[in-house]
Amino acid sequence: MVRVVESNSVSGSSDVQLSLDSIRESLIRQEDTIVFSLIERAKFPLNKPSFEESRCLDSGNSSSLTEFFVREMETIQAKVGRYDNPEENPFFLDNIPHSVFPSHKYPQVLHPKASSVNINKRLWDIYFKELLPFFVKPGDHGNYASTAACDLACLQAISRRIHYGKFVAEVKFRDAPHDYEPAIRSKDTEALMKLLTFEKVEEMVKKRVEKKAETFGQEVKCVSGDESENYKVDPSLVSRIYGEWLIPLTKDVEVEYLLRRLD
């Protein structure tokens, strides 16, 4: 029998079961979206001018094509309520309009200060300067519109994952307030980092995303014979993307959130 697993999200349903297990299940499901988005982006070379050069024909606009595209997409997505969802955080805060439709009532799970935790500016810089050149081929083939669409998919999937750190931190705080409160009061970020770290879980995440990259990125053949493996993105790079950027950024969000948790 086939079991279809619903995409899960802790704040999407009205019946919120906040537990570390349910949050981790959501992070596991998000891995699929992230790995697919990286595979999609890797179809294209770096295409640096799309995000580095200001080539807008509108003289009053100095954005790169990618920045222009992300700003415009965020505006339309805000109008249909994307950023009413506490799981979503915009990259460009200055131009976020209100939803023009009745908004969904998301359960208040997080501390009200949660909305002030947004590290997307940092993510933007890391993504274009370090992460992208790490997993895509160098080169410029000029198809910037399709490249920008793939970059938006990667950025949004990664942003959602790292800002999920707010939910992870909330559940960890609720499970052990007496452990966390002294470190929060003394703003001891090192102690907070230690409390929230589970090295074995991190190792498992890195192994699992490598396996997912192998599975989702393999060439699917109908005829057996040529068994050589040719992956769309090197699976070990996906594991390193998690180890070097995604997990550390998630932990930074957890710390940022916890520091505001008693305000």
Ligand SMILES: O=C(O)C(=O)C[C@]1(C(=O)O)C=C[C@@H](O)C=C1
């Ligand atoms: O699962 C957790 O406890 C998390 O905080 C998430 C996460 C991760 O980013 O995957 C981050 C820190 C922990 O050390 C383990 C895993």
